[in-house]
Amino acid sequence: MNSPKRTVLLYISLLIAALWSCNRNAQWEGQEPVKKVSTETVPIQLQYKGTFDLGAGMYMSNEFEGARLNGVARTNDTLITVLITPENSPINMSPWYAFQLWSDYPRDIYVKLSYPKDASHRYQPKVSTDGMKWLALDSASFQDTTMHLSVGPDTMWISAQELITSNHVDQWMRGLESRSYIKRDTIGISHEGRPVNLLKIGESDDQRMIMVISRQHPPEVPGFLAMQAFVETLCADTKLAAEFRSKYNTYVVPVANPDGVYHGHWRHNRGGVDLNRDWEDFNQPETSAIRDFMKEKSRSAGNKFYFGVDFHSTQEDIYYTIGPELEGNMPGLVPELIEATAQEFPDYTPNIKPRSEEDARITSTSFLFFEFGAEALTFEIGDHTPRDFIHRKGEVAATKLMELMLK
Numbered sequence: 001m002n003s004p005k006r007t008v009l010l011y012i013s014l015l016i017a018a019l020w021s022c023n024r025n026a027q028w029e030g031q032e033p034v035k036k037v038s039t040e041t042v043p044i045q046l047q048y049k050g051t052f053d054l055g056a057g058m059y060m061s062n063e064f065e066g067a068r069l070n071g072v073a074r075t076n077d078t079l080i081t082v083l084i085t086p087e088n089s090p091i092n093m094s095p096w097y098a099f100q101l102w103s104d105y106p107r108d109i110y111v112k113l114s115y116p117k118d119a120s121h122r123y124q125p126k127v128s129t130d131g132m133k134w135l136a137l138d139s140a141s142f143q144d145t146t147m148h149l150s151v152g153p154d155t156m157w158i159s160a161q162e163l164i165t166s167n168h169v170d171q172w173m174r175g176l177e178s179r180s181y182i183k184r185d186t187i188g189i190s191h192e193g194r195p196v197n198l199l200k201i202g203e204s205d206d207q208r209m210i211m212v213i214s215r216q217h218p219p220e221v222p223g224f225l226a227m228q229a230f231v232e233t234l235c236a237d238t239k240l241a242a243e244f245r246s247k248y249n250t251y252v253v254p255v256a257n258p259d260g261v262y263h264g265h266w267r268h269n270r271g272g273v274d275l276n277r278d279w280e281d282f283n284q285p286e287t288s289a290i291r292d293f294m295k296e297k298s299r300s301a302g303n304k305f306y307f308g309v310d311f312h313s314t315q316e317d318i319y320y321t322i323g324p325e326l327e328g329n330m331p332g333l334v335p336e337l338i339e340a341t342a343q344e345f346p347d348y349t350p351n352i353k354p355r356s357e358e359d360a361r362i363t364s365t366s367f368l369f370f371e372f373g374a375e376a377l378t379f380e381i382g383d384h385t386p387r388d389f390i391h392r393k394g395e396v397a398a399t400k401l402m403e404l405m406l407k
């Protein structure tokens with residue numbers, strides 16, 4: 001049966017196979033070159049905080065740290081529409097949402113996420129019953145920005161990513177602080193007076209230092225999770241980590257944008273600014289605090305930052321690096337680190353994008369390299385990267401970094 005229909009089907013199958021393999025081999029190209037923008041403080045829209053009585057015994061709330069719920073309406077007995085808007089615009093499309101809901105009696109409902117007309121959905125909803133343990137909704141329970149949920153009198157939490165606020169980070173830091181070689185400090189305050197906290201890991205003088213930054217962009221929790229695993233490995237009770245801490249001091253700012261995290265912002269700080277565009281003009285208190293700290297540390301003769309890393313999240317895992325032809329205080333460190341990390345993961349090809357000449361020098365990574373000579377890296381984790389892989393990748397990156405820097 002060699003009919004024309006069959007030939008057409010064969011061609012379609014071949015075309016699908018070709019597109020599939022092409023898609024599998026092509027790596028994501030990363031973001032467009034970074035352009036200079038104004039980082040002067042501008043107004044933002046604060047959300048009304050409260051418990052919303054939706055009638056028929058249903059309730060929603062945004063009265064917690066990290067929440068974002070800008071409006072809500074009960075469209076009918078089973079459908080609730082929530083409105084999620086950004087703190088100001090223009091803004092990168094990372095609609096963060098986090099809210100609680102409950103019902104006087106058990107029932108099945110639909111909750112539809114609604115964004116402003118130019119915004120597109122980004123985060124697969126996560127559900128929790130205690131605000132600590134999270135489970136992503138599967139595709140059967142979440143289609144076309146609408147969730148299908150079974151609710152009852154117990155509070156259900158819905159969030160764009162795992163909810164990790166400054167309180168959670170404080171608890172984490174307190175847990176680490178019990179070790180003699182870890183100290184906590186505050187290096188500045190945000191617009192709203194929240195501390196910009198710093199961890200110092202190590203028992204060395206400051207002749208050799210490394211800098212770690214995270215959460216400039218509040219929703220980028222997967223990057224934070226990688227940072228946590230990375231830092232915990234540097235803090236661990238291992239021979240390698242102990243030797244590393246005797247030679248290098250590591251400074252960590254786990255939450256660079258505490259107000260943005262508190263308010264559940266899509267991207268900006270309380271000054272309405274993308275902090276990762278403010279590393280040249282320093283119009284914002286959070287970036288200025290980190291700059292002043294690093295300058296102060298570098299002032300004494302011989303003190304040097306050898307490595308700096310800033311953790312973020314985006315569509316897929318990617319490393320933004322400085323052009324390999326440019327040499328800092330430990331030439332070759334970043335390419336060797338990426339290569340050594342990749343060696344530990346079969347079937348994983350790292351996606352590396354060196355910053356181009358067109359990129360304005362306004363990001364943290366540029367600042368770390370061009371101001372201090374620190375070999376610098378933007379460590380980006382995919383929004384949907386499996387959490388156990390993120391953890392392992394953070395651990396391996398720290399182990400390989402220590403081995404390479406002690407060589």
Ligand SMILES: [Zn+2]
Pocket residue numbers: 217220312313
């Ligand atoms: Zn980011």
